[in-house]
Amino acid sequence: MTIAVFTFSLIGAMAIGMPVAFALIICGVALMHQMGISDSQIIAQNILNGADSFPLMAVPFFILAGEVMNTGGLSRRIVNVALVFIGHVRGGLGYVAILAACILSALSGSAVADAAALSALLIPMMTKAGHDKARSGGLIAAAGVIGPVIPPSIGFVIFGVVGGVSITKLFLAGIVPGLMIGMALAIAWWWVARGEDIVPPPKQSWAAAWRAVVDGAWALVLPLIIIFGLKFGVFTPTEAAVVAAVYSLFVATCIYRELKLSELYGVLVSAALTTSVVMFLVAAALVSSWLITVSEIANQVVDFLQPFMGNKILLMAAIMVLVVIVGTALDMTPTILILTPILMPIVKAAGIDPVYFGVLFIINNSIGLITPPVGVVLNVVAGVARIPMGALIRASWPFMVAELIVLALMVLFPALVMVPARWFGV
Amino acid sequence: ATVRAPAQGIQERTIRWGHLNNPGHPTSLGVRKVAEVLLAKSGGKLRIREFPASQLGNEMQQQSALRGGTQEMFSASTTSLATVVKDFGLLDFPFIVGSSAQAEALITGPFGKAMLETLPEKDLIGLGYWGLGFRNVTNSRTAITKLEEFAGLKLRVIPNPVYLDTFRALGANPVPMNFGEVYTALETKTIDGQENPYSVILSNKFFEVQKFLSATNHTYTQNIITIGKKFWDQLSADERKLIQDSVNESRDYQREVTLKADTESLGELKAKGMQFNEIAPAEMARIRTATRPVAAKFSADLDQAKVRLFNAELERVQKL
Amino acid sequence: MGRIIDLYCEGLKALIALFLVVMVVLVFGNVVLRYGFNSGITISEELSRWLFVWMIFLGAVVALRQHAHLGVDTLVRALPAWGKRACFVTSYGLMLYADSLLFLGSWKQMLITAGDRAPATNLSVGLFYLAGVVFGLSAGVVLLYDLWRVITGRASEDEMVAVAESEELLGDVTSVRK
Ligand code: NA
Ligand code: NA
Numbered sequence: 001m002t003i004a005v006f007t008f009s010l011i012g013a014m015a016i017g018m019p020v021a022f023a024l025i026i027c028g029v030a031l032m033h034q035m036g037i038s039d040s041q042i043i044a045q046n047i048l049n050g051a052d053s054f055p056l057m058a059v060p061f062f063i064l065a066g067e068v069m070n071t072g073g074l075s076r077r078i079v080n081v082a083l084v085f086i087g088h089v090r091g092g093l094g095y096v097a098i099l100a101a102c103i104l105s106a107l108s109g110s111a112v113a114d115a116a117a118l119s120a121l122l123i124p125m126m127t128k129a130g131h132d133k134a135r136s137g138g139l140i141a142a143a144g145v146i147g148p149v150i151p152p153s154i155g156f157v158i159f160g161v162v163g164g165v166s167i168t169k170l171f172l173a174g175i176v177p178g179l180m181i182g183m184a185l186a187i188a189w190w191w192v193a194r195g196e197d198i199v200p201p202p203k204q205s206w207a208a209a210w211r212a213v214v215d216g217a218w219a220l221v222l223p224l225i226i227i228f229g230l231k232f233g234v235f236t237p238t239e240a241a242v243v244a245a246v247y248s249l250f251v252a253t254c255i256y257r258e259l260k261l262s263e264l265y266g267v268l269v270s271a272a273l274t275t276s277v278v279m280f281l282v283a284a285a286l287v288s289s290w291l292i293t294v295s296e297i298a299n300q301v302v303d304f305l306q307p308f309m310g311n312k313i314l315l316m317a318a319i320m321v322l323v324v325i326v327g328t329a330l331d332m333t334p335t336i337l338i339l340t341p342i343l344m345p346i347v348k349a350a351g352i353d354p355v356y357f358g359v360l361f362i363i364n365n366s367i368g369l370i371t372p373p374v375g376v377v378l379n380v381v382a383g384v385a386r387i388p389m390g391a392l393i394r395a396s397w398p399f400m401v402a403e404l405i406v407l408a409l410m411v412l413f414p415a416l417v418m419v420p421a422r423w424f425g426v
Numbered sequence: 427a428t429v430r431a432p433a434q435g436i437q438e439r440t441i442r443w444g445h446l447n448n449p450g451h452p453t454s455l456g457v458r459k460v461a462e463v464l465l466a467k468s469g470g471k472l473r474i475r476e477f478p479a480s481q482l483g484n485e486m487q488q489q490s491a492l493r494g495g496t497q498e499m500f501s502a503s504t505t506s507l508a509t510v511v512k513d514f515g516l517l518d519f520p521f522i523v524g525s526s527a528q529a530e531a532l533i534t535g536p537f538g539k540a541m542l543e544t545l546p547e548k549d550l551i552g553l554g555y556w557g558l559g560f561r562n563v564t565n566s567r568t569a570i571t572k573l574e575e576f577a578g579l580k581l582r583v584i585p586n587p588v589y590l591d592t593f594r595a596l597g598a599n600p601v602p603m604n605f606g607e608v609y610t611a612l613e614t615k616t617i618d619g620q621e622n623p624y625s626v627i628l629s630n631k632f633f634e635v636q637k638f639l640s641a642t643n644h645t646y647t648q649n650i651i652t653i654g655k656k657f658w659d660q661l662s663a664d665e666r667k668l669i670q671d672s673v674n675e676s677r678d679y680q681r682e683v684t685l686k687a688d689t690e691s692l693g694e695l696k697a698k699g700m701q702f703n704e705i706a707p708a709e710m711a712r713i714r715t716a717t718r719p720v721a722a723k724f725s726a727d728l729d730q731a732k733v734r735l736f737n738a739e740l741e742r743v744q745k746l
Numbered sequence: 747m748g749r750i751i752d753l754y755c756e757g758l759k760a761l762i763a764l765f766l767v768v769m770v771v772l773v774f775g776n777v778v779l780r781y782g783f784n785s786g787i788t789i790s791e792e793l794s795r796w797l798f799v800w801m802i803f804l805g806a807v808v809a810l811r812q813h814a815h816l817g818v819d820t821l822v823r824a825l826p827a828w829g830k831r832a833c834f835v836t837s838y839g840l841m842l843y844a845d846s847l848l849f850l851g852s853w854k855q856m857l858i859t860a861g862d863r864a865p866a867t868n869l870s871v872g873l874f875y876l877a878g879v880v881f882g883l884s885a886g887v888v889l890l891y892d893l894w895r896v897i898t899g900r901a902s903e904d905e906m907v908a909v910a911e912s913e914e915l916l917g918d919v920t921s922v923r924k
Contacts (some may be wrong), residue, residue: 016833017822018841019815019909021806025844041494043844044851048878049487051799054604054791057773060766062796168610199856233614235777236607242773265763272762277815283802291482294442331816373820452893485872493858509862544818551859580780601780601793602866660779 005034006288010338019282020334035295043287051279052287054238055167058157060275061241062109065248067221069107072252075117077216078103087129088203091196092263093126094139094189102182103271105150106223107244109157111332111369113157115144115377119384120281130198134387138396139189141381142157142341145366145403150178151241152226155332155362158282162340165354167237168230169426170362173355175227176420177363181406187344202343218251231287231424278281278333285337305317309350316352316411319343320364325406327368331376335365353424359417360410365404370396431453434668436664438502439656441474443499443656444482445490448606448629452687453501454478456556456680464672468480472668474499480606486661494551495656503558504541505584505646511544511733515724518588526685529557537739547701549655553673556680558623558647564632564642565619566612569701570640572709573597573716582620584610588724592644595717612636624646624691625684633698640702642713754884755811755818758804765801769794796874803881810888817909830906831896837908840891845889849882885901 012024025043032038069075071301086092104114118140126136148155151171161168204212213220218382226244231236235243252259259267292298301358308315326335339361347357354379369377382392399411410416435513441632447453454476458695461474482488482497485506508515516537533555542552544620568575576596583589585602595601601617608736611617617638620646622706627633651673658666696702706715772794775849807886822833852875861873892908895901 013837013840014818015821016837017817017819017830017907018837019810019817019907020843020845021815022857023444023817024836028841029773029844029847037496039494039496040847040851041491041854042496043847044850044855044875045483045487045491045494045496046801047848047874049483049857052484052486052795052874054795055607057769057798060769060801061773064766064770096748108866166610166613170615230614234781236614236616237613239773239777242770243777246774247768268763268766269759272766272801273759273768273805273808273812273814276762276802277809279798279802279808281816288873292483293477327796328453328478329818334816367799374818473766490855490859494854509865512863548861585792586864590866598781604791 002031002297003036003125003300005030006292006297010288014239014348020330021281021412022400023065024281024288024337028284028291030290031291031295035291037294042290046287046290048407049285050283053161055236056157056242056279057239058152058167058238059109059278060240060271061153061245062152062154062157062228062276063278064268064271065241065244066108066110066113067271067406068248068252068259069104070113070117070244071233071263071267072248073256074107074222074248075104075218076121077212077219078107079118079121079258080212081216081220084199084204084209084348084372089200090200091131091190091193091198092138092414093122094127094193094246095186096124097122097416098143098182098185098189101140102150102179103148103223105178106227107219107248108147109152109154109241111144111147111366112380114147115141115287116380116384118143119381123289123381123385125201131193131196131386132395134391134395135192136262136294137381137385137392138399139185140385141370141375141377141392141396142185142188142399144377144381145363145370146181146358148366149174149181149359149363151175151230152237152241153362157361158278159336159340159358160237162282162285162337163344163354163358165358166382168353169421171230171420172357173225173359173417173426174362175409175424177359177406177417180416181363181403184402185399190396192398218255219372222247228424278357280335285334289337289341291372292341294297298342301342302346302349305346312350312352312414313411315346315350316357319346320407320411323361323364324371325367328371329367329374330368331374332365332369335368336361337362353414353418355421356386356414356417361405361422363403363407367400367407370400433609436468436668437472437661437662438471441472441498441666441669442477442482443474443501444477444480444488444497445501446485446739447477447478447626449519451478451629452625452680452684453556453558455683456676457501459676459679460672463669463675463701467672468665472665484604484606489550489652492559492652492654493656497654498657499651499653501556501649503584504555504650505586505589505647507650507652508586508588510542510548510550510659513728514541515586516728516732516736517648518586518645518680519721520588520592521714522740523646523743524643525746526557526559526646528746529648530681531743531746532739533648535733535739535743537732540620540735541685545652546655551655551658553651553653553670556649556651556677557623557684558649559646559684560641560643561591561621561643561647562627563619563621563622564638564700565638565640566615566625566635566637567618569703570642571703571705573712579619580617582611582617588690588720589645591720591723592717595720596713597716608632609635616676623688624695625687628691630658633695633700637699637701638702639695639702641702644717652745672674749751751811751888751891754807756856760809762801762805762808762854763772765797769797769801772797791865792864794870796864796867799874800877801876804884807884807888810885813905813908815908816909819907819909822907827906828902830903834896834908835893836905838889838896842886842889842893845882845885850885852876852878852882 008025013026079100082096086095125131156170455745457476490498491732504517545552576598579598584598590600772790776790856872856875862871
């Protein structure tokens with residue numbers, strides 16, 4: 001009964017166009033009524049205290065860093081570096097997009113920012129070289145999926161806080177799976193683009209390559225700072241985020257001088273507003289999450305899944321299918337917030353490593369960003385590159401399938417995630 | 427809100443009791459014991475449901491939930507109550523007791539009782555205290571054998587001014603940090619060490635990321651068992667008595683498991699590879715002297731009647 | 747009325763930008779002090795968390811005004827105008843209810859904790875819950891104004907879809923330097 005109240009109030013409220021944050025509060029109100037403990041203070045306490053978290057302060061700092069990198073010319077220089085090395089090979093611009101996506105991922109926490117930057121910079125170049133425009137857009141949308149998998153990642157931060165899992169471990173465990181997705185995309189790109197008639201851009205001289213690297217060095221150092229800083233314990237994830245923000249501000253204003261002080265105010269407001277939207281949602285989700293804890297929904301779900309409990313792979317497969325379905329309609333943050341409190345007790349009860357689960361969960365959520373009908377990254381790419389939505393969805397599916405295959409392999413062979421994670425000391 | 431008349435007899439009730447420790451910790455064992463006793467005494471009518479490991483939120487949230495009437499019971503260190511009643515801060519003064527027997531005498535004596543009486547006006551009822559043990563310093567840099575070895579150590583302390591000043595007085599760099607982040611911060615060497623009772627060090631697996639454990643015994647932490655006044659006022663006299671009796675009766679058991687856990691935890695921490703050391707009495711005296719100004723500084727801000735009672739009580743228990 | 751709300755939101759934007767800057771300074775300053783000078787700002791952690799909370803709730807008011815909160819608009823967009831209006835009125839009615847509960851609960855908690863002092867900054871804990879009170883009031887005004895416009899037929903059909911599908915679309919993500 002409690003599960004029914006939870007599900008129907010939430011879906012009902014969202015269906016009539018209510019913002020997810022308010023739908024979650026309404027769902028909380030419904031749960032309170034059903035459990036006979038209605039009190040406005042439960043709502044206020046959980047929302048206010050839910051926002052009051054030092055680890056979650058990584059969110060505004062990573063968002064700020066992402067905004068500054070795009071406005072301040074860091075993203076463009078990273079694309080340039082990838083371009084001078086592999087732009088000239090056959091179909092090379094596709095590999096440039098994938099490589100640049102991996103590097104950008106290591107700088108920014110979000111898929112949307114990465115996909116926006118890459119579509120603006122690369123799609124015009126790719127169409128000029130003779131690639132199909134929709135296919136190029138499909139590849140870039142799919143490459144955006146790497147963003148939240150390679151650290152830093154806002155998805156990992158929110159999952160780590162809500163699920164009580166070490167954010168540092170999640171970050172370090174995400175590196176290799178992110179690169180694996182890149183590899184899978186490269187293979188898929190080679191396959192679908194092999195018949196295209198292309199004039200790749202000319203090979204650049206070594207001098208030009210050197211210039212691009214020197215110019216991009218300031219931007220390329222940042223991922224190293226973040227990953228080594230986390231690995232060797234120079235800072236916590238929140239501090240890594242603030243270092244990324246300050247560093248990119250410094251490079252954008254003092255080195256590249258592309259971010260004018262007059263633009264800075266707009267960047268700050270935009271980062272603060274984006275944070276408010278994400279975090280208000282996080283805070284609102286803690287109302288129903290508290291009520292789920294107090295009720296026994298989690299136990300009911302565990303009981304329901306009892307037949308799967310003995311088989312970790314089967315259980316993971318079932319959960320992953322559920323997340324794919326939810327992900328078709330819901331954005332990443334709400335999916336994490338709604339599912340984590342329900343799934344974590346199951347994962348723990350079944351003895352699945354929470355870090356392993358977290359990596360797969362975030363990959364899955366990230367793929368959800370390009371699954372129709374609601375795929376935010378698709379919207380961004382379609383908007384920036386002016387590609388019709390239908391064409392983009394058709395062109396992106398081979399890449400999406402490649403990513404789902406990687407995910408399936410990780411379900412079947414957990415070692416794919418956990419062995420490399422141990423290299424990083426997770 | 428409707429004002430309900432006090433209930434008669436014993437009704438069926440579920441009491442949500444939240445705390446911050448992991449299952450298996452003496453606090454959790456204590457909660458389960460009270461639940462067991464209360465269930466038997468009430469003929470199965472009064473049930474306690476335990477919510478361990480901050481499931482119901484951090485200290486601030488659970489405390490205000492009790493006061494607002496949305497959670498029934500909570501136990502946490504008296505330190506967290508110092509934001510509500512400043513005078514609880516007296517118990518955090520460094521090196522005030524030298525043994526758990528002294529700590530016990532202080533908290534069960536007139537001072538401990540007087541502190542419980544400050545709570546009803548803050549919408550809380552204090553049902554008693556559970557000793558949690560002496561706090562000791564762990565770190566990854568050096569075995570602390572003398573005062574000078576505190577120098578420059580980045581130690582996580584409870585975000586509380588008394589703790590900050592104590593470790594500053596010792597020459598360390600106290601870093602206020604939420605408990606939930608400590609493991610990662612230790613693992614990544616963002617901080618060098620932290621201070622907690624042995625049982626907490628063990629149940630949070632700090633031994634995985636810390637090498638040295640030094641018996642600094644700087645503070646004796648008391649857990650206080652609180653129940654929301656709004657909820658308490660709805661209970662019948664019989665129900666109140668059953669709850670108070672169950673807490674009282676579980677006290678000996680809880681003290682026993684705390685002592686046992688303290689000894690066993692230390693043994694297990696050593697077995698897990700932590701390098702343990704005691705501090706020679708002469709050095710302890712120097713360390714104690716270095717922190718003396720802390721008590722003087724903070725006493726000035728508190729209720730002077732409480733401070734006098736506290737000092738008189740200290741004189742009494744320190745002779746034990 | 748709309749102008750006054752917009753002006754108020756401009757003020758809120760300036761505040762949240764300022765709070766973000768102070769958060770960066772406090773947290774980054776702490777890292778620098780810890781590594782460079784082996785010390786730290788004691789109040790940094792607590793103060794930056796509280797600014798974070800205030801930033802979230804003030805920013806959430808602006809987002810409400812801009813219809814920028816995350817949601818799923820697929821179904822609503824497919825409806826005819828009268829259907830959109832019905833959904834909007836229902837959804838805003840429920841949101842007002844949720845908002846009033848948040849306001850009331852924050853108000854009660856603020857009164858309960860007004861006398862408590864935060865450990866590091868010594869600020870009244872009531873200030874923390876005040877963020878919820880301010881949000882509750884401001885959001886109430888924004889919601890009522892939108893609702894009034896839709897009920898009286900002053901709102902366009904587009905305004906009756908009150909959500910965005912991604913938080914990041916509200917930032918100007920297309921402004922990539924080429
Ligand atoms: Na990333
Ligand atoms: Na989707």
